[in-house]
Structures are given as structure tokens and as C-alpha cells.
Amino acid sequence: GALGLPKVPPDTVPDAGDFLWGLPAAALIAVIVSMAHGLGERTHRWTSARGTAVRTVVCAVAAGVCLTAYALLTGRSPEEAALSGQTTLGQLAENPHGWSVLALVALVLCKALAWGISLGSLRGGPIFPAVLLGVATGLACAGLPGLGTAPAFALGISAAATVATGLPLTSCVLAVLLLGRDAYNQMPLLVLAAVTALLVSRLRASRRPRPAPADVQDTSL
Template identity: 85%
Template structure:
């Protein structure tokens, strides 16, 4: 996203830009684009969620299994690699941004849209440990640029096109982040803008995402289709954090930052390995390695491999509903296997980096809740916040997302949420600084 929002049209006086004829035309254009982008996003994510249900629930039941058996990820992830390899090596756009690079980068153009859609719809439901947010943003930006091309005979200036592409991405991702507020704040933090320049970029994004979220929500109620948005149907019991929660909570946030940063580092190594040579073969090998990690979780815990597979939205909801339903050893296995699978996926497969990190953080927090004085609800809240802060580098977005997820429980947890975000950001930046520091030989 940062590559898109960095090119706002506020090259001159922002106050004049807001009242200029060209900018005022962007607002109704963003409103018009938000509606079809939301409809396309709805069917895009709905189809992906339906295929996921077929692969991990209906098909095992049809074969006589009560749930996906321990070996299920191996035959599921291998086809994912075989499908993705030609998309990455042969189709325009290489299936979208590499997830280890975050949600940033240049907007995805219409030419790359087929590859992005194929990679997301045909591989994510097979168990790839990535979320739908990055492909959804790519689809939103591509559709927005396609709409601009269809509505205008002459090409618009590059700055306006960049704002429209950002508005399209924001409209798409707001549909799975609980509404336009989190998506808009994400744009703000990614842009690094303030004052009048902020409104120049934010108004089209809010317009498109607000219209899109309204259509998306209404269409979901009308059709009854589930799209697997990041939400908690049941939140943990509400408790007020005390001194023990802060005493243990901040070191737990630092631990989560180290774990998520380490998994992200694995993704960087994986990306260098897959892009060096033999990309197609190594992409398939990485998909199979993800399957091995998920199989290891099932063998270590005796639980379903589905809990460690996919984006983690369903497992996050189960953790929130029954935070004591997992033993500490099961949570440790979930964190370890999920983090390894996520790290490999970050550098080789295609999808979004945020949703699995949220599960890793929440599971780590609940594993630490066995410490004397640290409650399950504060541990769950700080885990979500710390992990999201590390993977996005945006503490304000992470805090708002945690608050929206926790709902009525968020009021009491907000001090710990804020401090967990600060702690996680500082620890992750310190680790990154140490990794990039020159060695004596370099000096």
C-alpha cells in the first residue's frame, strides 16, 4: 500500500487541491467504483471461502472421515504448489505481490488481475497459511484502474490514477476488516501524512470504502453467504487488567514480536531461495514443506490439521470462544508449526501476511496466560495487537483492529493494547536494526 499512497496529488497547496475541479471529480468516481468493487470482492472471497469449506470439511466427510486426517495437508498443499508455479513464472504480475514484502508495492494493473485471482482462489483454500487481504487489495486496485480506463477516453494524470487505485484497494480490504475505519487508518499510517495533505488522500478512500462496506454487508445478509471476514463471533470473558497482567503482558508482547519477526525473517530467506533459480520447482517444494508443518501439528497434538492451516480466522474464533480449550503444549505446537508454515508461505506462495500473524500472536498470548497473574483475556488482546504491529509496522492500525475485534471487552483492555503495540514495535525495530547493522568485516 505504501507504494500507492506515496503518490498523492497533493503536490501543491493541499487546500487548493481539495477544491480543484479534478479532485472533486475523484470523489463521485470513488463512490461509483466502491459499489462494483465491493460486489466483486464479495463473490471473490465468498468463492474462496466455499472452496475452503469443501476441501477441509465436506470432502473428508464424503470420504468417511469425521474431520480432516493428519495426512490431509500433504495431498492438499502439493496441488497448491503445482497450480501456483506456472502462475508465478508465466502469467503477468506473477500472481501478485510476494507476501513477505507486506501489503505495499505498486498497484496491480488489469493485465495482472487474472493471475492474482487464480492464485488466490485456487491455492488459498487448499491450506496455504496466508490470508485473503493482499489478493483482495490487488483485485480492488486492478478493478479501480479498469474502471478509470472504461469511464475516461483520455488517461488521467498519474497522481489521480494512483489515488483511485488506493481507493479501490481500500474499498476491497475494508470488507474483511470490519468496515472502512481500520482500512482508512491503515492508509493514513502507510502514507505518513498529516494536516491538509491527509484529507487529499483520505477522502476518496473513505468514500469508496464506505460505499463498498455498505454494499458488502447488505449483500451478505441478503444472500446468507459466509465470507470468513476477520471477526470474533464470541469474545473472551471481560476482565479488568491488573498489575500482574502488565507485569507479564509486556514481556509476552516482546516475545510475540521476536517470534513473528523470526518467522518473517524465514520468509525473507525463502523468497531469496525461490527467486534465485528454479522458481517453479522450489515453489512446489515450499508448498509441500507447508504441508509437512501442518501434518506435524496434527501428529504432535492429535488435533485437526485445519487448525494450523489456512488464514487462521476460524481457529482464532475458537480460541476466543474457549481460550482454555487448548493445553499449553497444544498452543506451543500451534504457534511453532503455524509460524514455520507462515514463514515459508511468506516467501514463496501468494496471499496476505496479516491474518495468520494475528492467530500466532493470540495463541502465544494464551500460552503465556498460564503464568501466575496473567489473565486469558488480556493475553489474547495483547497477542493480537503485538503480532499485527510487527507484521504491518503500524501500531495505530493494530490497536484499532484489536479494539474492533474485542468489541465490548476492548474498553478495559485498551491501556494494555496500546503498551503492547509500543513494546512490539520497538522490539521488532531493534531486531531489524541488529540484522542490518554492518559487521566489522563490512566496515
């Protein structure tokens, strides 16, 4: 289908090492995506309080600074962190080894900050930016002994989409659609990564301070 990636990392069957490192990686992805969502909520409350136009401009400048920082740190195009994530996701799928760990970490940090700010003040899609963060985090962890590139890529989709949607089954289906036939061998890891991400995100949500009553009516993104 049109949603599928034209090229994905070579398929492998996950082994014990993939599960050993994959589940903590899924938990880390859940923390990163939920923190970006939290930043979006706080930014939304801040821009809605007063001086909306001025504060929105400040947020736009801050997002631009994040993208500039990514370009300066990596020497790569800021578009990789600026766009929704579909194009960069395809680039990661086609050539995952063409990105250094530093570039992947910079992408995660700068994209998460820019996306979180945009969610609360400008515009930001809820799914593919999260998936990009998940895949980039997974591939950054793929350097760990025993965690393969294909499993890391797959679990990144499943875990991040679960946090973004709150729907682990739907997130696994999205991963299958993106990966195509290569998703077959990754299914056990996809499911466990989705469940892990859901549990971690729910745990973080339960510990998050509730907004003041005056803010409750205006927290939607």
C-alpha cells in the same frame, strides 16, 4: 461489525500481574512474528535465485510437513494451522481453555514455519496469520501466575498486528474491532503491548544483516 469476533474471553480489568507478564509476552510475540517474516524473506530469495518451480514445490512440501507435524503432535485438525487464521482465532476466542499449552505451542511453531515458508514462495496473508500467532502465544503465556486470559488474548492481537503492519495505532483499532466492547478495559495494555512490539521488531530489524546488493531489488513478498 462483521470483523468482530462472535464470542471473546470473559472481560476482566488488567491488574499489575497482567502488565508484568503482558509486556514480556508482547516482546516474545514480536520476536516470533518477525522471525516468520525473516523466514519469508529468505525463502523468497532462495526460490527466486534459480529453479523457481522446483524450489516452490519443495517449499509446498515443507509447509505440508509442518501442518502434518502439528496434527501428529496435538491430535487436532491440520486446518487450524493451515488456513489464514480467522477461523482458528474464533475457536480460540470461544474456548481458550479448550487448548492445552502443548497444543498452543505446537500451533505457534508449526504455523510460524508454514506461514514463513508460504510468504516467500506460495501465498500468505500478512495480517491474520500474524494475529493468530500472537493470540496463541499470549494464551500459552496465560498460564503464568497473574496473567489473565482476556488480557493475554487482547495483547496478542495488538502486538502481532503491530509487527505485521508497523502501525501500532491501526493495530490497536483492529484489536478493538475484534474484541468489541470488551476492548475498553484492555486499552492501556493494548497500547503498551503495541509499543513494546514495535520497539522489539525495530530493534531486530536494525540488527538484521542487509541482503547483498544483487538481492535488494527482489525482496518484496
